[in-house]
Amino acid sequence: MSGNSLASWNDGTSKQSILDFVARVTTTGVPDFVPPADRIAVFDNDGTLWCEQPVIQLAHVLQRWEEMAQQDPALRNQQPWKAAVEKDWTWFRTAITKHYGGDESDMPALSKGVLAAFEGLTTEEFAARVAAFFRTCAHPSLKRLYRDCGFAPMVELLRFLEAHGFTNYIVSGGGRDFIRQIAGDIYGIPQERIVGTSTSLAFREQGDGGDLLHQARLDVFDDGAAKPARIWGRIGKRPILAAGNSNGDIPMLQFTNKPPRQALRLLVLHDDAAREFAYTSGAEKALALAKQYGWTVVSMKNEWKTVFA
Amino acid sequence: MSGNSLASWNDGTSKQSILDFVARVTTTGVPDFVPPADRIAVFDNDGTLWCEQPVIQLAHVLQRWEEMAQQDPALRNQQPWKAAVEKDWTWFRTAITKHYGGDESDMPALSKGVLAAFEGLTTEEFAARVAAFFRTCAHPSLKRLYRDCGFAPMVELLRFLEAHGFTNYIVSGGGRDFIRQIAGDIYGIPQERIVGTSTSLAFREQGDGGDLLHQARLDVFDDGAAKPARIWGRIGKRPILAAGNSNGDIPMLQFTNKPPRQALRLLVLHDDAAREFAYTSGAEKALALAKQYGWTVVSMKNEWKTVFA
Numbered sequence: 001m002s003g004n005s006l007a008s009w010n011d012g013t014s015k016q017s018i019l020d021f022v023a024r025v026t027t028t029g030v031p032d033f034v035p036p037a038d039r040i041a042v043f044d045n046d047g048t049l050w051c052e053q054p055v056i057q058l059a060h061v062l063q064r065w066e067e068m069a070q071q072d073p074a075l076r077n078q079q080p081w082k083a084a085v086e087k088d089w090t091w092f093r094t095a096i097t098k099h100y101g102g103d104e105s106d107m108p109a110l111s112k113g114v115l116a117a118f119e120g121l122t123t124e125e126f127a128a129r130v131a132a133f134f135r136t137c138a139h140p141s142l143k144r145l146y147r148d149c150g151f152a153p154m155v156e157l158l159r160f161l162e163a164h165g166f167t168n169y170i171v172s173g174g175g176r177d178f179i180r181q182i183a184g185d186i187y188g189i190p191q192e193r194i195v196g197t198s199t200s201l202a203f204r205e206q207g208d209g210g211d212l213l214h215q216a217r218l219d220v221f222d223d224g225a226a227k228p229a230r231i232w233g234r235i236g237k238r239p240i241l242a243a244g245n246s247n248g249d250i251p252m253l254q255f256t257n258k259p260p261r262q263a264l265r266l267l268v269l270h271d272d273a274a275r276e277f278a279y280t281s282g283a284e285k286a287l288a289l290a291k292q293y294g295w296t297v298v299s300m301k302n303e304w305k306t307v308f309a
Numbered sequence: 310m311s312g313n314s315l316a317s318w319n320d321g322t323s324k325q326s327i328l329d330f331v332a333r334v335t336t337t338g339v340p341d342f343v344p345p346a347d348r349i350a351v352f353d354n355d356g357t358l359w360c361e362q363p364v365i366q367l368a369h370v371l372q373r374w375e376e377m378a379q380q381d382p383a384l385r386n387q388q389p390w391k392a393a394v395e396k397d398w399t400w401f402r403t404a405i406t407k408h409y410g411g412d413e414s415d416m417p418a419l420s421k422g423v424l425a426a427f428e429g430l431t432t433e434e435f436a437a438r439v440a441a442f443f444r445t446c447a448h449p450s451l452k453r454l455y456r457d458c459g460f461a462p463m464v465e466l467l468r469f470l471e472a473h474g475f476t477n478y479i480v481s482g483g484g485r486d487f488i489r490q491i492a493g494d495i496y497g498i499p500q501e502r503i504v505g506t507s508t509s510l511a512f513r514e515q516g517d518g519g520d521l522l523h524q525a526r527l528d529v530f531d532d533g534a535a536k537p538a539r540i541w542g543r544i545g546k547r548p549i550l551a552a553g554n555s556n557g558d559i560p561m562l563q564f565t566n567k568p569p570r571q572a573l574r575l576l577v578l579h580d581d582a583a584r585e586f587a588y589t590s591g592a593e594k595a596l597a598l599a600k601q602y603g604w605t606v607v608s609m610k611n612e613w614k615t616v617f618a
Contacts, residue, residue: 180545191545203534208602209566212541225512232521236489236500257518293517
């Protein structure tokens with residue numbers, strides 16, 4: 001990749017918006033010029049930089065639940081371990097559908113399972129597990145390794161922005177310590193620029209050293225209104241470019257706009273059933289706001305020459 | 310400053326420890342070599358990079374309490390606003406002394422005052438206030454602006470480490486958004502590499518934009534065992550060098566050690582009543598552990614040619 005082109009983007013509204021915006025903020029001497037230190041770009045991950053059908057992190061948790069149930073047979077009669085062992089995807093789909101319909105009856109079991117999955121592991125042990133997962137596990141229908149599920153045009157955009165003095169961050173509702181193990185390889189974004197959901201970490205002192213252990217407790221769920229707060233907490237600046245694909249990205253996209261400074265907001269639209277998936281579930285409000293406020297909607301079908309590398 | 314010398318350090322144990330450590334981890338082909346991306350150095354701020362008698366951030370809060378009491382006369386009869394208006398430093402000293410003795414009777418008023426001080430301000434409004442504070446406010450006994458209270462040998466160390474491929478972070482019990490406004494000027498450390506105590510920030514949506522508002526609620530008190538967790542949360546790596554000066558830095562100093570990898574731990578000792586201050590209060594345990602584990606104790610009196618630039 002040249003780092004200086006958007007070769008896998010078709011000529012069209014989105015590509016032109018990106019080119020125009022980057023030209024405006026990087027031209028010295030014009031009012032819209034933004035110095036390189038303030039060229040901050042933030043990207044949601046699931047559905048924005050890689051596919052989210054199914055959520056890749058869920059496959060990692062499922063693998064762990066099966067492992068836990070092998071070690072402790074009593075778990076095989078409890079949800080969500082039971083569904084994981086029996087590969088009963090209907091149970092998971094029903095739990096999520098009920099949740100969206102306001103019925104939270106399966107949520108306590110699901111949350112408990114997610115939080116218990118890696119309890120007691122050190123940060124290094126968890127990292128090694130995630131790295132192993134990405135070496136071997138493949139997407140069920142796309143028939144490619146999860147590590148190859150990044151969207152090529154978005155990776156190209158990351159390089160294009162870097163070539164123009166931007167600094168890219170991931171700001172994801174997914175797990176911070178999960179994404180960190182793969183973001184360098186897929187996206188070229190280093191570990192310190194991954195913001196995401198996290199479980200609490202407890203320090204266990206041991207003589208002149210010590211480790212951080214994953215706790216069965218949520219630290220921050222990095223979605224919705226938490227995203228702007230986490231961006232400020234991490235970076236101390238407002239971004240000038242934000243990309244998302246769902247309702248959980250709305251506050252991040254809004255926060256990026258601070259007139260008279262220029263801002264570019266991108267919303268990835270999953271409308272490509274042939275090459276990826278077609279759905280707008282969970283993005284309805286974001287799409288309505290994009291129309292209302294003129295955010296740039298990126299149609300995968302129309303604007304991307306290729307989806308995967 | 311050349312960026313490549315420790316000219317304001319006297320020849321002695323500390324300078325030699327730093328030079329030896331940096332040589333070991335930056336020499337390619339030896340077992341102790343650490344690649345540049347993993348050369349992470351973390352620094353406490355109060356008492357490690359600048360003076361902490363009195364705590365500089367407290368001066369900023371006091372200024373705000375006086376302002377609040379001017380606008381709302383009812384506050385003048387309530388602590389801590391009353392003590393701030395009357396410049397009754399004894400009240401503050403007594404509150405802290407009582408706290409260390411286990412008597413928390415003044416703490417609710419003090420905490421409430423600290424958290425209420427900037428409630429409702431946007432992150433940008435808060436930043437502008439802090440910047441104004443640093444332009445004009447001076448240390449009461451050192452007779453220099455607070456912005457000139459950084460320790461010259463430590464600033465020199467930051468440049469020396471950078472020149473050898475290290476990335477420096479501040480990890481402070483002080484306020485993240487307070488330090489951020491001055492760390493670039495004093496230490497050359499950018500806003501995204503400041504980790505510190507924070508109040509909760511709430512996103513207020515406003516049409517196609519929105520702001521983050523300071524809440525009267527603590528988010529994270531970044532001290533003690535919180536420091537390693539925050540370092541991991543922010544950086545995703547263990548540091549190989551850590552510098553502190555008090556008991557609150559102990560877990561950070563321990564976490565930095567992960568044999569067989571090399572690690573350098575520095576503990577600044579305030580033993581220079583003539584040029585700065587002499588005290589070990591709040592550092593007793595850290596000094597005992599430094600002796601037990603061989604951490605490098607930096608005597609300001611003996612090892613620094615100059616204290617302030």
